[in-house]
Amino acid sequence: MAGDPVGSRSGSSDAGIPQPPAHRTLRWSLILVWFMRVVALLWITKGLAAWAALLDVGATSVPFEARPTGYQATVIYFAVIDLAAGVGLWLTSTWGGVLWLLAVMSHLILAVFFPFYVPGGVVLIGLFAAFIIGYLTISWLAAGEEG
DSSP states (O other): OTTOHHHHHHTOTTTTOOOOOOGGGGHHHHHHHHHHHHHHHHHHHHHHHHHHHHTTOSOOSSOGGGSOHHHHHHHHHHHHHHHHHHHHHHTTOHHHHHHHHHHHHHHHHHHHHOTTTSOOHHHHHHHHHHHHHHHHHHHHHHHHHHO
16 A cells, blocks of 8 residues: 555665764754853863962052952862863763863852852852753753753
């Protein structure tokens, strides 16, 4: 029968051969990789800026050793965690995403409660919140494609 879909499939010569995934299934996964790489570059830059403050690179009026202990601890924390999170994001690993979420949430919490030690501002806090929402949304959509 010409209109029988079962009959048309039985004569297929590719039965049992795995087919490459359709272009549509790779879309959100690819967007997630690019999002993670762009954020990785930003976070590596942020980590290098923390190292610059730690090493007194640039024109600063007060040396790092003379600053308050809370400021020193915050700079050292972000000098380490931002670079590690940036590398993990660049590698598009799960631990990189988790470490980045820890780093960005730490920054947001410190910016709200200790604005003297961590630059915050409404624009930066909104941008970081948008990054978190974007990451979680794209990750969820990419995970939905796999299942």
